Amino acid sequence: MRIGELAALVGVSTRTVRHYHRLGLLPEPERLHNGYREYRLRDAVLLARIRRLAELGLSLDEIGAVTAGDRGRELREVLLELDADLARQQEVIAARRERLALLLAEAEVHPDSAVSAELAAVLRDLPAEGSEFARLDREMLALVDTAADARQRAEWAEMLKPLTTPEALARGHELYRRLDELGEAGPDDPRVAALAADLAGHLPEEMAAAMTANADPSEERSWQWLEELSVEVTPAQAEVFRLLVAALLKEKK
Amino acid sequence: MRIGELAALVGVSTRTVRHYHRLGLLPEPERLHNGYREYRLRDAVLLARIRRLAELGLSLDEIGAVTAGDRGRELREVLLELDADLARQQEVIAARRERLALLLAEAEVHPDSAVSAELAAVLRDLPAEGSEFARLDREMLALVDTAADARQRAEWAEMLKPLTTPEALARGHELYRRLDELGEAGPDDPRVAALAADLAGHLPEEMAAAMTANADPSEERSWQWLEELSVEVTPAQAEVFRLLVAALLKEKK
């Protein structure tokens, strides 16, 4: 039998057969005078066995270990391992499909949005035009949104809801404007302390609680992100938030 | 933000970030005077979005197509496609686990066998010692065994059962010996025709039916394999089987 016949017989490509030769899975058969490989029945048997194991999902390395004979691994052990692996894969895929279903349900409502439905609703109601700081704020929200699960997003949406009343929106606009104006100011500018105080008054209670809850570094990192992200704000703006958190903490006590 | 901070923030490696740059998934940010990449908040947002899609199982190519904006593909369409793909994967894995369970159950009974339990039982009962042709025969059985499903194997085991009686075994031994003896003979040796006739008498009825059922080439290839495998037999032995099939066919009519 030549390589093409063998391959057709077992249902693989000639490339596959030669690949198994190079890996040592299938021993090289005798060569004819012209250099062609000449296969016997036992090669077909072995190749078919290799394929059967491969189609079960064993890696070629594992197959090599199993078919190596005495000093190889026990087939049973490998199969059990494989079954456990497949079970894990099933779980992973099932979880993915669940998340996919959620995403698709969201997309049904908000077709062309890069963020979740909850956040999209908030962003729609929150002002953004004209303020550089508002843009940063939205970006931060979008960032935490991508990493959040449904529960967290619902909490945040709840927290942010008080900010969408007409009065809160007006005050929010003003505060964004004042933050923008601090762009070039120094951290000791008198407007800094005033703005921090006004911000403290503007924030919903729940939000203040959430911010101070994780303000000590031992907790999770959700609000620590705020620090990391402060790379993009000016010193004066950063000072506003330092004062703000300090005020909230004092108020808490 | 420098690349390490960005990577830690989103939870990927710096290598991954640079990889996305090279693929064009993530735009290259400004460089500092020292050549370091300087990231902004929006880069983190985009990177987090990419990761969310990647963790769902989208390929980076697909993510590129989705995030490409206007001329890209619709996210919804891609997600539906992905879901269908995951569903297929689930089916494949479930089928594998079923076959694995069968294999494991077999291994429970026949721990160190390379063939199925059914065939192992047959091979145990069938004689093999000393005959080259018997070895070939066993190899052929092993070959079709690897490709067979449970139903087919049960059928074959049933077909082969009549051969395991003491009298059949004795006749089988003799027939194997006579086949071996034909090794160097020509196809027109007088013993050829005689052996073909005796073989026809030896074969169980069901087996003869199975052999002739697929003797015309329009059918499946299970018995056509026999032809392919005849590479390993001598001309005289091949002639025996040609005559055998012809006799069985005539008898059938």
Add this chain to the structure above:
DNA sequence: ATTTGACATTGACGTAGCGTCAACGTTTCT
């Protein structure tokens, strides 16, 4: 002032299991 350590840069190789040329020789059919 220097050494160390932690960061950054680009470039290249390795991974699994083959598919797919390329460049060439052999067999077989017409």
Add this chain to the structure above:
DNA sequence: AGAAACGTTGACGCTACGTCAATGTCAAAT
């Protein structure tokens, strides 16, 4: 005899990065 269909070895390509390697930059410890 020419073409089609096989065989040979060798090499690159594919995914999504991990993992050096060789080198540069920056802050802190000596």
